[in-house]
Amino acid sequence: MGESMDQAQIETQLIEFIEPLLEKPAPIAPETDLVHEVGLPSLKVMELIVQIEDTYDISYPLNQLQDVRTVRDLASSVQQLIP
Amino acid sequence: MSLFTKFEALAAVGAELAQHGTSPVGVPMRRVLSPTRAEVDGREVILAGTNNYLGMTMDPDCIAAGHRALDNEGTGTTGSRMANGTYDSHLALEREIADLYGMPQAIVFTTGYQANLGTIATLAGPDDILIIDADSHASIYDAAKLSAARVFRFRHNDAENLDKRLGRLGDEAQQCLVVVEGIYSMLGDQAPLADILAVTKKYGASLLVDEAHSLGVLGHRGCGLAEELGLLDQVDFITGTFSKSVGTVGGFCVSPHAQLAWLRNAMRAYIFTASASPANIASSRVALRKLRDETERRDRLWANARRLYTALGELGLNVGPQASPIVAVMMESREDTLNSWRTLLDNGVYVNLVVPPAANLNLLRCSVSAAHTPEDIDQIIKAYGVVAENLQAGQEIGAADQACAPG
Numbered sequence: 001m002g003e004s005m006d007q008a009q010i011e012t013q014l015i016e017f018i019e020p021l022l023e024k025p026a027p028i029a030p031e032t033d034l035v036h037e038v039g040l041p042s043l044k045v046m047e048l049i050v051q052i053e054d055t056y057d058i059s060y061p062l063n064q065l066q067d068v069r070t071v072r073d074l075a076s077s078v079q080q081l082i083p
Numbered sequence: 084m085s086l087f088t089k090f091e092a093l094a095a096v097g098a099e100l101a102q103h104g105t106s107p108v109g110v111p112m113r114r115v116l117s118p119t120r121a122e123v124d125g126r127e128v129i130l131a132g133t134n135n136y137l138g139m140t141m142d143p144d145c146i147a148a149g150h151r152a153l154d155n156e157g158t159g160t161t162g163s164r165m166a167n168g169t170y171d172s173h174l175a176l177e178r179e180i181a182d183l184y185g186m187p188q189a190i191v192f193t194t195g196y197q198a199n200l201g202t203i204a205t206l207a208g209p210d211d212i213l214i215i216d217a218d219s220h221a222s223i224y225d226a227a228k229l230s231a232a233r234v235f236r237f238r239h240n241d242a243e244n245l246d247k248r249l250g251r252l253g254d255e256a257q258q259c260l261v262v263v264e265g266i267y268s269m270l271g272d273q274a275p276l277a278d279i280l281a282v283t284k285k286y287g288a289s290l291l292v293d294e295a296h297s298l299g300v301l302g303h304r305g306c307g308l309a310e311e312l313g314l315l316d317q318v319d320f321i322t323g324t325f326s327k328s329v330g331t332v333g334g335f336c337v338s339p340h341a342q343l344a345w346l347r348n349a350m351r352a353y354i355f356t357a358s359a360s361p362a363n364i365a366s367s368r369v370a371l372r373k374l375r376d377e378t379e380r381r382d383r384l385w386a387n388a389r390r391l392y393t394a395l396g397e398l399g400l401n402v403g404p405q406a407s408p409i410v411a412v413m414m415e416s417r418e419d420t421l422n423s424w425r426t427l428l429d430n431g432v433y434v435n436l437v438v439p440p441a442a443n444l445n446l447l448r449c450s451v452s453a454a455h456t457p458e459d460i461d462q463i464i465k466a467y468g469v470v471a472e473n474l475q476a477g478q479e480i481g482a483a484d485q486a487c488a489p490g
Contacts, residue, residue: 041092061234
């Protein structure tokens with residue numbers, strides 16, 4: 001499924017995944033900082049990664065999370081992993 | 084914004100837990116009376132959350148050996164194993180663990196946490212890959228963080244999911260260390276080790292099994308899950324801790340690969356820390372002999388574990404997936420968990436409270452000991468009976484409220 005996806009599509013899909021994981025509902029945009037703006041707890045980040053791996057059929061390295069701040073960062077790293 | 088700002092949410096959880104009397108986090112044991120009894124909150128309670136699986140902490144022979152070492156060798160080694168911290172007793176313990184596992188050698192660490200940190204973070208270097216079970220212990224996650232390897236998780240106990248991840252790696256799979264646990268510490272479930280081993284071998288990867296909660300608990304000699312399943316000769320690395328069934332503090336790694344020796348001078352968690360105290364090593368040596376030979380301890384442990392697991396299930400509580408010395412009850416909410424934990428303590432039973440962020444679950448985690456008497460197990464079951472009644476009553480009130488609520 002991944003081949004035809006562009007980054008904007010991935011961003012939209014990631015926002016759909018992230019919204020239900022938030023304790024307090026908040027608007028999420030591609031530029032939203034996941035930890036500092038919406039306070040996504042580490043356990044929820046792990047849930048998100050599982051969902052991403054299942055959806056795009058990829059293995060997401062946990063060390064890559066260090067460089068991820070925004071939805072856009074995450075989408076870009078996901079896109080790079082899609083074969 | 085200060086250095087402390089980021090801890091505010093965690094501090095709020097701590098404050099919430101401490102709201103009604105003794106906090107479940109760091110409960111003070113005023114006096115320890117036996118492996119299964121202590122004074123908590125001004126009363127004697129049954130300890131059912133200590134991981135003291137074989138009741139080894141108060142064994143007279145282990146205590147006597149510790150006394151002798153304290154008298155003869157002093158209170159501490161004041162040094163790293165690499166410098167002045169290697170005594171004959173450290174080497175003897177390593178030989179004895181290697182013999183117990185039938186492997187060429189063992190390395191002893193000061194704690195179990197360091198055994199995982201040292202072994203895993205060092206084995207998996209910058210060009211390697213670590214694949215860990217999603218429900219791994221914090222020491223494995225921390226090792227993954229410290230390691231320069233690429234790190235992936237696979238779905239808990241899912242060999243097929245592991246297969247997918249190894250498959251995606253291609254030839255790189257041979258540079259991969261897969262990490263699982265014998266018994267998982269939260270729910271007490273065992274790894275499907277034969278399946279995981281088959282997948283690991285299929286791709287030429289290596290397997291490390293952390294037997295922290297299965298040492299002394301599984302296998303005829305008490306070596307853990309790999310021995311229980313007859314797979315001891317196929318696993319690449321086994322780590323374990325002395326802080327549970329052995330009743331002391333420390334950790335170890337054994338391997339059928341003689342090259343394990345090469346790691347000794349590369350593991351920072353082994354080098355840059357003081358070695359275990361002589362008394363600790365002496366008690367561990369006696370305890371490991373008993374762990375191997377006194378199989379009746381394992382029999383008693385499992386009889387207690389099966390009885391408690393079955394009884395709690397019959398009370399309608401949501402117990403873990405299989406009978407185990409860790410008997411966990413999964414709860415609906417943090418509030419229910421906290422209230423039930425207090426009910427157990429009020430009824431003379433101490434168990435572990437587990438709530439996020441410690442794990443992704445709300446749990447009452449009970450661990451059974453060979454030292455529990457049948458009467459202790461009766462009392463634990465009775466206390467859980469009160470919990471089950473309260474939960475049932477709460478649900479009925481909740482249902483009645485809903486029924487009465489104006490539509």
